[in-house]
Amino acid sequence: MAQFLFYKKEVIGIYSIGQVAAFLGISKDQLRYYEKKKVFVPSQNRENLYREYTSEDIDKILAIDFYRSLDLDFKTITQINSQTDLEELGFILEEKQKKLAAEIENLRASQRQIEKIQQKLVDIKQHLHRYSIKKFPAQKIVGTFSDFRAYEEFSIVREVAEERAKLTQLKRFLSFDDTGVTDSQMLITKLAEHTDTVDILSFNDCVYTIIEDGGEQLDVMAQIFSKTQKYMADNGLRPIGKAIIGLLLLANENNKTKSYLEIYVPYHS
Numbered sequence: 639m640a641q642f643l644f645y646k647k648e649v650i651g652i653y654s655i656g657q658v659a660a661f662l663g664i665s666k667d668q669l670r671y672y673e674k675k676k677v678f679v680p681s682q683n684r685e686n687l688y689r690e691y692t693s694e695d696i697d698k699i700l701a702i703d704f705y706r707s708l709d710l711d712f713k714t715i716t717q718i719n720s721q722t723d724l725e726e727l728g729f730i731l732e733e734k735q736k737k738l739a740a741e742i743e744n745l746r747a748s749q750r751q752i753e754k755i756q757q758k759l760v761d762i763k764q765h766l767h768r769y770s771i772k773k774f775p776a777q778k779i780v781g782t783f784s785d786f787r788a789y790e791e792f793s794i795v796r797e798v799a800e801e802r803a804k805l806t807q808l809k810r811f812l813s814f815d816d817t818g819v820t821d822s823q824m825l826i827t828k829l830a831e832h833t834d835t836v837d838i839l840s841f842n843d844c845v846y847t848i849i850e851d852g853g854e855q856l857d858v859m860a861q862i863f864s865k866t867q868k869y870m871a872d873n874g875l876r877p878i879g880k881a882i883i884g885l886l887l888l889a890n891e892n893n894k895t896k897s898y899l900e901i902y903v904p905y906h907s
Contacts, residue, residue: 653691655680662699669699675712677702677719710734758887762898765848769869772846774882774902777809779837781826798826810883811839814863839882841904845870848886851897866903875905 659666669689672678678698680689691699698719705715714730722730781798795804807828813821830838849862863881870877882902889896 651693653696655689655691658691658696658699661696662703664703672699672702677712677716708734709738755887758898761900762848762887765846765900766850766898767847769845769847769866772844772902774839774841774844774904776830776834776838776840777825777827778830778834779825779827779839780807783824783826785824795826800828806885806887808885809839812881812883814877814879814881841880841882841902843907844882844902844904845875845877846900846902848898848900851899862901866901870903870905878904878906880904 653661655666655669659669673680678695680691680695682688683690701719702715705718708731710718710730714734718727718730781794783794795808800807807826809825809827811823811825812819825839827839830840845866847862847866867877869875880903882904884900884902885897886900887898889898
């Protein structure tokens with residue numbers, strides 16, 4: 639039909655909404671929707687009030703469909719159809735291209751985050767309540783706050799943490815000796831870059847495990863801490879008196895929120 643329009647422009651006629659819908663392979667509802675959005679309004683027969691479409695009207699509808707295929711909104715299409723020259727059209731399309739590029743990057747970021755979570759699920763299955771030796775990845779400290787449950791301080795987290803990984807950037811940094819925990823800090827961290835030289839948290843040799851906490855965190859931590867010390871003693875590992883606890887994942891099971899925490903306990907190499 640498009641070929642007929644381009645090469646038979648000399649044909650003059652008045653067409654009904656049903657004919658135009660059939661010509662273009664779109665529904666009459668779609669044509670009425672264009673009217674509702676005021677992106678295109680055909681003339682009406684004064685006697686019977688039926689819509690009347692000319693060849694020029696059909697060309698305009700083809701243009702609307704074309705620009706809709708570029709995901710342009712009706713306001714922009716109306717602007718293009720009313721007073722846009724080629725230079726202005728180029729500017730409009732450039733702005734749309736920038737917006738699409740930003741949306742694509744946002745989707746890619748979401749995809750990368752989902753891939754990270756999928757890897758965390760694999761890690762949980764492999765390391766839950768099991769011990770292994772693992773390097774603690776270097777982290778840059780970007781902020782501190784008093785406690786994970788200090789909700790009134792979450793504005794600090796929002797300010798300094800990466801939007802897609804706020805909770806998993808929280809780390810509890812413990813100091814301990816034979817008598818128990820001597821100091822505890824809550825840190826906001828992110829993976830360190832090669833150029834980072836200050837406020838870096840890094841340990842090469844650590845005992846590593848993942849635990850499941852259903853809300854009784856203090857009791858669970860006491861038990862895990864005891865088990866970890868026993869594992870290290872059984873394997874001749876001497877802790878340096880530090881431990882890092884990070885939130886790996888939050889999940890809901892049986893209508894109850896559970897936290898999966900990863901624990902690094904550095905030892906003397």
